Amino acid sequence: MANTNQAREGAWISAAIAPSLILLLIVAYLPILYALSLAFYDKSAFRPDMEWVGLANAEWLLAQKDFWAAMGRSVVFTLGTVGFQLAFGLFFGLLLNQAIAGRSVMRSLVILPYLLPTIVIGLVFRWILNPEFGVVNQLLLSSGLIDRPINFFGGIDAAMPSIIITTGWQYGSFAVLLILARLQSINPRLYEAARSCGAGTWRCFVDVTLPNLRTTLLLIALLRGIWMFNKFDLIWIITQGGPLQATETLPIYIYEIAFRDFDFGRAAAGCVAIFIILLLFSFIYFKFFNPTKEVEVNR
Amino acid sequence: MSVALKLDNVTKTFTQNGKTIAAVDDLSLDIQPGEFFTFVGASGCGKTTTLRMIAGLETVSSGKILFDDQDVTNVTTQKRGIGMVFQDIALFPFMSIRDNIGYPLKVAGMPKSQIAQKVEAAADLLSITDKLSMRPTQLSGGQQQRVAIGRAIVKEPKILLLDEPLSALDARLRTEMRTEILRLHRRINATIVYVTHDQVEAMTMSSRVAIMEAGRAAQVDTPRQVFRAPRYESVATFIGTPAMNVWDMQVTGKAGQPVLQGGGMTVALTREDAAALDGFRWVRMGVRPAALKIVPQDEADFSAVLHLREPLGFEDECHLETADGTDIKLVGRVPDTLVEGASLHIAVDRADYCIFHPDTGKALRHGLAPLTAA
Ligand SMILES: Nc1ncnc2c1ncn2[C@@H]1O[C@H](COP(=O)(O)OP(=O)(O)OP(=O)(O)O)[C@@H](O)[C@H]1O
Ligand SMILES: [Mg+2]
Numbered sequence A: 001m002a003n004t005n006q007a008r009e010g011a012w013i014s015a016a017i018a019p020s021l022i023l024l025l026i027v028a029y030l031p032i033l034y035a036l037s038l039a040f041y042d043k044s045a046f047r048p049d050m051e052w053v054g055l056a057n058a059e060w061l062l063a064q065k066d067f068w069a070a071m072g073r074s075v076v077f078t079l080g081t082v083g084f085q086l087a088f089g090l091f092f093g094l095l096l097n098q099a100i101a102g103r104s105v106m107r108s109l110v111i112l113p114y115l116l117p118t119i120v121i122g123l124v125f126r127w128i129l130n131p132e133f134g135v136v137n138q139l140l141l142s143s144g145l146i147d148r149p150i151n152f153f154g155g156i157d158a159a160m161p162s163i164i165i166t167t168g169w170q171y172g173s174f175a176v177l178l179i180l181a182r183l184q185s186i187n188p189r190l191y192e193a194a195r196s197c198g199a200g201t202w203r204c205f206v207d208v209t210l211p212n213l214r215t216t217l218l219l220i221a222l223l224r225g226i227w228m229f230n231k232f233d234l235i236w237i238i239t240q241g242g243p244l245q246a247t248e249t250l251p252i253y254i255y256e257i258a259f260r261d262f263d264f265g266r267a268a269a270g271c272v273a274i275f276i277i278l279l280l281f282s283f284i285y286f287k288f289f290n291p292t293k294e295v296e297v298n299r
Numbered sequence B: 001m002s003v004a005l006k007l008d009n010v011t012k013t014f015t016q017n018g019k020t021i022a023a024v025d026d027l028s029l030d031i032q033p034g035e036f037f038t039f040v041g042a043s044g045c046g047k048t049t050t051l052r053m054i055a056g057l058e059t060v061s062s063g064k065i066l067f068d069d070q071d072v073t074n075v076t077t078q079k080r081g082i083g084m085v086f087q088d089i090a091l092f093p094f095m096s097i098r099d100n101i102g103y104p105l106k107v108a109g110m111p112k113s114q115i116a117q118k119v120e121a122a123a124d125l126l127s128i129t130d131k132l133s134m135r136p137t138q139l140s141g142g143q144q145q146r147v148a149i150g151r152a153i154v155k156e157p158k159i160l161l162l163d164e165p166l167s168a169l170d171a172r173l174r175t176e177m178r179t180e181i182l183r184l185h186r187r188i189n190a191t192i193v194y195v196t197h198d199q200v201e202a203m204t205m206s207s208r209v210a211i212m213e214a215g216r217a218a219q220v221d222t223p224r225q226v227f228r229a230p231r232y233e234s235v236a237t238f239i240g241t242p243a244m245n246v247w248d249m250q251v252t253g254k255a256g257q258p259v260l261q262g263g264g265m266t267v268a269l270t271r272e273d274a275a276a277l278d279g280f281r282w283v284r285m286g287v288r289p290a291a292l293k294i295v296p297q298d299e300a301d302f303s304a305v306l307h308l309r310e311p312l313g314f315e316d317e318c319h320l321e322t323a324d325g326t327d328i329k330l331v332g333r334v335p336d337t338l339v340e341g342a343s344l345h346i347a348v349d350r351a352d353y354c355i356f357h358p359d360t361g362k363a364l365r366h367g368l369a370p371l372t373a374a
Helices: A002-038 A056-063 A065-097 A103-110 A118-128 A135-142 A156-184 A188-196 A201-229 A233-238 A250-259 A264-289 A291-295 B047-055 B097-107 B112-125 B141-153 B171-188 B199-205 B223-228 B233-238 B271-276
Strands: B005-016 B019-031 B036-041 B062-067 B082-085 B159-163 B191-196 B208-213 B216-221 B245-254 B257-262 B265-268 B282-287 B292-294 B302-311 B316-322 B327-332 B343-348 B353-356 B363-366
Touching (some): A002 A264, A065 A103, A065 A250, A118 A233, A201 A264, A233 A250, B019 B047, B019 B216, B047 B159, B047 B191, B097 B112, B112 B141, B171 B199, B233 B245, B233 B282, B233 B353, B245 B327, B257 B282
Parallel strands (some): B159 B191
Antiparallel strands (some): B208 B216, B245 B282, B257 B265, B302 B316, B302 B343, B316 B327
8 A cells, every 4th residue: 555655656746847857858958968969970050961970070079189289278277277266265265264454345345256247357357468558567567577568368378377367366256255154164163272282373274274175175176177177258258269279278179160160060079078078077076075075064 | 389370360351342341350369280170150250261361262451370480471372281171172073083182292293103102092091992083073972072181181281271071961971071080180180270150060070169250259269168168148159059048137136145037037146146247237147958957846946838849869859938938948858748838847057057248248157167357
């Protein structure tokens, strides 16, 4: 009896959630599947038909020097921006956690960049980093630190660091918020306990603050790592991957295959590559860092 | 011998919402090496603040703190070389029990092998050897408490500060830990400064106690002396369960032959009492519930009606009402035949009562022995 009852209940539950499941499938998963499946076809934007080519797109992609170069730049960009955000978040998180004057004002100010539309940030940074009339160059010149203006986004060597700093700046406040929230949840008694054990400021940081921040830092690294590896908009707005290919990361490279060469099949193969990389990354992360357990707050 | 810990006119004020309160008000005391010294008092009387100032976690507003005759008032916590157990335990959640206990030694830069040895010894002393590789959250409250104590003693500090270390434990565990802390005190030979709001803890464990009231020490004495010769009515009613009975009494009678009248009783004064009460019209009479006895009518000081009896096991706590409506309590062995509503004849133990100043609450006389000048 109990079994049939349970079975009936199960059926009801399935029936009840079926509509939303189906909707999710149609809206989210089907387009993804479709996009991924394109990777196995020869599909041009100008022809309605498509032809099964198996792994030919993948083979082509892996043979491209540009693909590997873009992959390298993506890794640099991801590590750079994530590192920048962590450092930025840690610095301002710790600073704003101190009892400093104007703390509450600072706290609201720090979230601002996160609220700005990307297009605004792109334009503003192009403006302030402009070699001819950008305020940064003016300051550097007049203070005598440099004697020729730096072409931040236009120089082969300067472009990538500049774009990393811009992106890092935009998303750094997210890290500040997460880190600040975590810092405020640390039991102040732990610091007092550490001090009563003879620990000074540095030891308190290493033995109390850092272990408490570990999960938050890992979380930022994972979420932002995925996000930054996929980052397209800000780079496209500021440099379109240039100068030459100095800031051409994987998403930019794939975009160009799709909308400059109009080869959707090969572009899709590029998307699959990103997908696999991120899948591997997440797998390693979950396997070795066990975030669900780490995120548990235990004081 | 030098004084292990000296508080010299220590004051701590806090300002909140524009109001300044003195959490600790001009406190001075000397604690001898090896003492088990306890601060006890009601919530908010400044016990924790005092302990935190001794630890250096709180600055003093004025006054001085000396360890072994050395002024440490401006020395930071980490340099004071104390061991401390916090009320909320505060173990490091991300470290194993082993690392928690060994932490002060690690900070001090002791070699690993030596740390391991000392941690083992401390764990052994506190019987938590089998828990060393666990995390704090995997331990029960009592075990965590022991780890906290282990962390505080592993460096063999000369001064050990304990802030209500047993308050989180259930009654049975608390009794157990009380004994263990005492045993520990004997073994480690440190000066212990202990904070509690539990008078039983204070009375059973300490060599001396300070009864704190609104930032001041109302009395600093041995537990026995505090119980028998309280300096103030407030101290008398704070220490002892159930609380001491205190009621108003009028000083009357012929000149040279004064008597105390009140609470339905009339007591003739001894010559010394009479001298001490000269000039008073009213006083407060204090009698411990255990100093009241049920006696035959002809030996009684007064009679009262039994309202309620609460069995304490061996004895009963009896709620009585005297003829003039004063509520008093009596603790003792009472015949089972006595039922609620019965009328009883009560005598006061002449060797065990106090007389307090009607306004200041200061003790004027103790039945046991005349109080030496305050
Ligand atoms: N940081 C602070 N800021 C303002 N007032 C404080 C602060 N710390 C303590 N006080 C005040 O000082 C007084 C004494 O506090 P304290 O914590 O020393 O009391 P306590 O005797 O330990 O009480 P309890 O038994 O409740 O722990 C209280 O009135 C409290 O409100
Ligand atoms: Mg307290």
